[in-house]
Amino acid sequence: MEQQGGLDLSSMQDKIAIVTGAGNHGIGWGLCQHSASLGMHVVLLDLHESLVKQAEQELLALYPDIQCLGLKCDVTVPEELAACLVEIQKRFPGKSIGAVFANAGVIFNHTILRSTVEEWMTTLNVNVVGVVNTIQAFVPVLQSQGTPAIFSATASVGGLVRGDGGAASYQASKHAVVALMEALSFELAVKSPNIHMHVLCPCIVQSGLMRTSKLNQRVKAGEVNQADVEPTQLSRNDLAMATERHAEQVFDHIAEGNFYMITDNVRPYVDHDFPFDGMSIVRERYENIQTLKLDNSDAFNPGTTGIPSAILKGPMFEELKRRSQARKSGK
Ligand SMILES: NC(=O)c1ccc[n+]([C@@H]2O[C@H](COP(=O)([O-])OP(=O)(O)OC[C@H]3O[C@@H](n4cnc5c(N)ncnc54)[C@H](O)[C@@H]3O)[C@@H](O)[C@H]2O)c1
Incomplete structure (x- = not known):
């Protein structure tokens, strides 16, 4: 049986979408909105209670007909993901999980000679081990359900191209996510063909990733109070994809059954003709x-x-x- 066939997205209605790294207004938020537009109930996971509760209320205001749950969750801590699963099963009795987006991530933009070991550890811990933890927490549930479900991990186009100066820890981690998802797809191809596996490789999407990553380090260091964390401002690149339009492209890839979801800055997802052209750089x-x-x-x-x-x-x-x-x- 072929695992990576297309998916009828209408089958996702009334199922649960779980999105990590959904508390700011970045890629995760777009995925939450699009999941809600498909009639899915949405679980938003992120590091800070204040963020996820704010995002939960915002999503509910936009989509009052669905159920929504924002939970504080650090993806580097398996016990927190396990506790989230318990809470999800309590809050959504009888509903199955239709989609999991392992999307949380960090970036520190320093050269190899200038980056600290702590930055490397945090990057690999969140971007790679965080995905492993998310797989281990939720994939067994998708397996036991046996019905069509999506598992997507967010890498980056940076995970498919040559290493570049300035963010080696990030790129190394994203190359790892691509390999990790290829391996997961291989491991589950025979056992669990109901799980549609995808690796998301965005080009440029509006987000505050660099600011978010810095802020989260400051919270960890005790320089900022966790309760005071507000959503970070989005980048000011006019040619970047809006998060909602980006999510449309992601779900179009899922419907098509594409494993490597390279989301480029192309029409109809942007209203300009200046693509990032990720595929050429991959080539x-x-x-x-x-x-x-x-x-x-x-x-x-x-x-x-x-x-x-x-x-x-x-x-x-x-x-x-x-x-x-x-x-x-x-x-
Ligand atoms: N924006 C882009 O152009 C772009 C391009 C390629 C890949 N990506 C990837 O997309 C994903 C989302 O990033 P974004 O750009 O939307 O920025 P974002 O800041 O909106 O999203 C990252 C989120 O992850 C959360 N997070 C960080 N550490 C966490 C942890 N330990 N546990 C739980 N949550 C944690 C942050 O609080 C933040 O909300 C990341 O994996 C990023 O690497 C983004």
Whole structure:
């Protein structure tokens, strides 16, 4: 039997969607909104009680006909995920889980020589072990249900392309998520073909990921009170995908049965013609592997952002550079 077939999304109605990293207004929030629009009940998990409760109320105001539950959950702590499952089963008796999005993540944008061991540990712990913990908490339930269900882990297009300067810990973790999900798909292909497995590889989506990651470190260090945490502001890139439109693209991939969900900045999900063009950058890596040579030439160019990059280039970044120059020259 083939595991990665398409999925009739109407079968998700009245089922539960669980989304980790859903407390800010980023990718997780978009997934929550789209799940709710399909008639799913939504469980929002994130680090801080204040965030998830706020997000829960916001979602309920938009979709009053569904049930919604925001729970504080640190994905690096398996016991917290287990406690969430107990709470979910208590709050939604008789309802099955239709989708799990292991989406929580962090980024620290430092070179390898400047990054701290703590940043590496946090990145690998949240981005990789957090996904493993989420798999271990919820996949057995999806297996025992035996009905069609979605399990998606959020990697990044950065998990499919060559390592770039500046965020090696992030990219290493996202490469790991891709391999992890390929392995999970292999392990469950025969046993649990009801589970539709996906790895989400977004290009550029509006979010406050860098700010969120910094803020969460400050909470951990006791510099900010957890009860005072507010949603972080979104990035100001006009060409980035809005989270709701991004989620539409994700669910279109799921309906199509695509395992590698590369969500690029393309129409109809954006209203411009400056794609990130993730697939071309993925292809460059595979061409390098085939010739056994790493093409590092981008390291010698200032790049469109002013920082050399083998990833942040292509039509979107060319256009951002053009707009920035036009602003500076007052045109
Ligand atoms: N925004 C993009 O362009 C982009 C591109 C590629 C991949 N991603 C990935 O998408 C995912 C969502 O990021 P986003 O950009 O929407 O930013 P975001 O800040 O909205 O989402 C990340 C969330 O994860 C939460 N989180 C961090 N550590 C956690 C933990 N230990 N337990 C539970 N929750 C935790 C944060 O509080 C935050 O709400 C991340 O995995 C990120 O790496 C984002």
